[in-house]
Amino acid sequence: MNASIAVLEGDGIGPEIVGEALKVLDAVAARFGHRFDYRRTPFGAGAWFAGGAAFPAESKAVCDDADAILKGPAGVALDDMRAIPVDQRPELAILELRQRYNTFANFRPVVLPRRLAGLSPLRPEIIGDGVDILMIRELVGGIYFGEKVEGEHTQGRYASDDCHYSRAQIEQVTEVAFAEAKARGCHLTVVHKSNILATSRLWEEVVEELAPRFPAVDYSSILVDNAAFQLAVDPAQFNGVMLLDNMQGDILSDQAGGIVGSLGLMCSASVGPEKSYYEAVHGSAPDIAGRGVANPFSLIGSAALLLEKSFGLGAEAGAVWDALWSALDAGRVTVDLAAAGGPEPLSTAQFGDAVAQGVLANGNAGGAERGR
Numbered sequence: 001m002n003a004s005i006a007v008l009e010g011d012g013i014g015p016e017i018v019g020e021a022l023k024v025l026d027a028v029a030a031r032f033g034h035r036f037d038y039r040r041t042p043f044g045a046g047a048w049f050a051g052g053a054a055f056p057a058e059s060k061a062v063c064d065d066a067d068a069i070l071k072g073p074a075g076v077a078l079d080d081m082r083a084i085p086v087d088q089r090p091e092l093a094i095l096e097l098r099q100r101y102n103t104f105a106n107f108r109p110v111v112l113p114r115r116l117a118g119l120s121p122l123r124p125e126i127i128g129d130g131v132d133i134l135m136i137r138e139l140v141g142g143i144y145f146g147e148k149v150e151g152e153h154t155q156g157r158y159a160s161d162d163c164h165y166s167r168a169q170i171e172q173v174t175e176v177a178f179a180e181a182k183a184r185g186c187h188l189t190v191v192h193k194s195n196i197l198a199t200s201r202l203w204e205e206v207v208e209e210l211a212p213r214f215p216a217v218d219y220s221s222i223l224v225d226n227a228a229f230q231l232a233v234d235p236a237q238f239n240g241v242m243l244l245d246n247m248q249g250d251i252l253s254d255q256a257g258g259i260v261g262s263l264g265l266m267c268s269a270s271v272g273p274e275k276s277y278y279e280a281v282h283g284s285a286p287d288i289a290g291r292g293v294a295n296p297f298s299l300i301g302s303a304a305l306l307l308e309k310s311f312g313l314g315a316e317a318g319a320v321w322d323a324l325w326s327a328l329d330a331g332r333v334t335v336d337l338a339a340a341g342g343p344e345p346l347s348t349a350q351f352g353d354a355v356a357q358g359v360l361a362n363g364n365a366g367g368a369e370r371g372r
């Protein structure tokens with residue numbers, strides 16, 4: 001196929017890990033006879049320093065025009081960020097990107113196969129059989145998009161963040177979660193804080209209304225604080241799909257990165273009705289930028305999700321997942337996953353090379369674990 005991909009390299013380690021994802025996409029194109037047209041365009045703090053906008057109009061046009069968007073993390077160290085007015089910072093540009101394409105369903109696979117359980121910092125008896133969870137995070141509503149007020153009254157300064165969800169907003173992502181659990185034949189866990197939050201109570205209501213349409217899906221719900229605890233002591237109980245609101249999904253998906261051993265393993269797909277974009281779950285890690293030590297797994301996995309979800313290229317995506325897991329199986333890991341006293345870790349580019357070679361060598365194998 002011929003397809004165009006808007007490429008937002010972002011800041012910090014962004015360009016390095018995006019480069020490796022494109023290397024792997026090139027291998028997919030060569031192996032399967034596709035043509036991907038990459039359209040690089042500025043986004044993030046670098047774009048702001050260069051032209052005064054973190055998501056410039058030219059980049060919006062490139063994204064509007066492309067079939068899918070691959071995005072590196074954006075943002076610089078806090079000290080450098082102070083130069084950028086709060087309302088023009090890269091984080092807000094990310095929210096703008098999400099809103100622009102209404103990417104309401106954010107897929108964050110949390111996968112660690114049993115044989116790689118040693119990568120987890122959890123004790124073997126806890127992580128023993130590995131995990132296979134798909135976190136689905138609502139991405140365009142809730143407290144991140146509500147009104148923000150900072151003011152002063154007689155008693156001093158105050159601030160508020162409004163958390164607002166409409167029934168329709170909850171329904172669309174809940175439907176995706178039920179459908180995904182049905183397709184996988186797995187359990188659905190709905191995370192909420194309905195003992196306190198009105199939005200969570202509405203969420204529970206919607207879940208109960210939708211459930212009869214998916215009789216094959218076994219589901220349960222859990223309070224978010226308990227879910228955080230349970231994830232640390234028995235993560236495999238959540239194997240299947242977890243549905244979370246915007247903020248709860250943000251927090252628990254970082255915790256999930258800790259459970260599988262590195263945020264460098266956390267990929268994502270942000271899916272909208274017409275266009276989707278793909279990025280790592282983690283940030284731009286300015287402290288390690290430019291040193292060739294970042295783990296590109298997160299962005300290569302995100303590129304695999306792009307192949308599958310935006311282009312319907314399931315076999316190609318499977319070949320990328322196979323190559324990713326084979327590299328880890330062979331002990332080929334970047335420094336974030338390297339064991340003390342173990343073999344020399346791979347550089348960012350060496351890991352990308354290993355995956356690209358794996359795709360070229362085994363393009364048709366079809367994968368067991370697909371990062372789901």
Ligand code: IPM
Nearest residue numbers: 091092094095250281282283
């Ligand atoms: C994420 C990130 C973003 C979020 C930030 C960078 C705006 O933490 O994608 O998880 O909060 O959603």
Ligand code: MG
Nearest residue numbers: 250251254281
């Ligand atoms: Mg986050």
